Amino acid sequence: MKLLRVGAPGEERPAVRTDDGRLLDLSGVTPDIDGVFLSCGGVDRARAAVAAGELPELDADGLRIGPPVTRPGKIVCVGLNYRDHAAETGAPIPARPVVFMKDPGTVVGPYDEVLIPRGSVKTDWEVELAVVIGQRARYLDGPDAAHEVIAGYAVSHDVSEREFQLEYSPQWDLGKSCETFNPLGPWLVTADEVADPQNLGLRLSVNGVKRQDGNTRDMIFPVAHLVAYLSRYMVLEPGDVINTGTPAGVALGLPGTPYLRPGDTVEPEIDGLGGQRQTFAPA
Incomplete structure (x- = not known):
């Protein structure tokens, strides 16, 4: 799975990029892609939400792509x-x-x-x-x-x-x-x-x-x-x-x-x- 964060600096929202290039909004699954998401089953929840077709599609036109994880600890x-x-x-x-x-x-x-x-x-x-x-x-x-x-x-x-x-x-x-x-x-x-x-x-x-x-x-x-x-x-x-x-x-x-x-x-x-x-x- 390809995880990313989109939006203006400091206002990024989590998303998934599908194999056919669409962006799906992960905001209903997690507030961000961070250490808590990665360590507490967030990837599995995101994968399940994608498979179930539960995630709304984002309009990618003109949408900034930020770093894929929030500011790391180190x-x-x-x-x-x-x-x-x-x-x-x-x-x-x-x-x-x-x-x-x-x-x-x-x-x-x-x-x-x-x-x-x-x-x-x-x-x-x-x-x-x-x-x-x-x-x-x-x-x-x-x-x-x-x-x-x-x-x-x-x-x-x-x-x-x-x-x-x-x-x-x-x-x-x-x-x-x-x-x-x-x-x-x-x-x-x-x-x-x-x-x-x-x-x-x-x-x-x-x-x-x-x-x-x-x-x-x-x-x-x-x-x-x-x-x-x-x-x-x-x-x-x-x-x-x-x-x-x-x-x-x-x-x-x-x-x-x-x-x-x-x-x-x-x-x-x-x-x-x-x-x-x-x-x-x-x-």
Whole structure:
């Protein structure tokens, strides 16, 4: 099932996208798509309501698509998780996942404007597979247990400012947490509809030029390993988001390739999870 939230920022309503492209209003089932909905049987109730034909159809014309889950409690990110990306940045293959946090306030809709920070000269793109947690997870006993706590998957654009990230602080937060720096969606595809999260093509183009073209099978640390690993060091709550890394093709790894400037358009997409489109503007 494809779950999404539609409407103006701060006024989104929950919805379902059907296989034939219609939008159905979920407001009668849940007030929002959040941790409570994901962890307390909301997906099953929504699926039953769709099957019973109980949900009214929404007019999609001109309707903004917001992030598919409400503001997460945390965004956990994994860096250098594709061998080709580590190689292009000159970094060694990590022996353990490289983990950092991103401000949850960065989450915006998949077609919303993204703001280039004041003083930025190195705003960069990164298409990533996002994992959305559906059940509280702590000290999981390996990858099999990790599958049980995943609600679903979405396209994530982990926008980064490389000068802020790598030159202004020994930690990466400054370059990862600028406003609007995490477009998410267009929808949350429930885990039962993703046959193999380790075989999804990821692509991203800038102004119509393809820059990234990878596959999740090339991850150094697979999705289930990451979820189990992270649960050893933090409690993962329903609605939390994990950005699982990006393949090669970012501006940082392409000498001579210009970083993003106002007016540029970026289009990330992942097989089966949909696509995004953002135009960049000055903050």
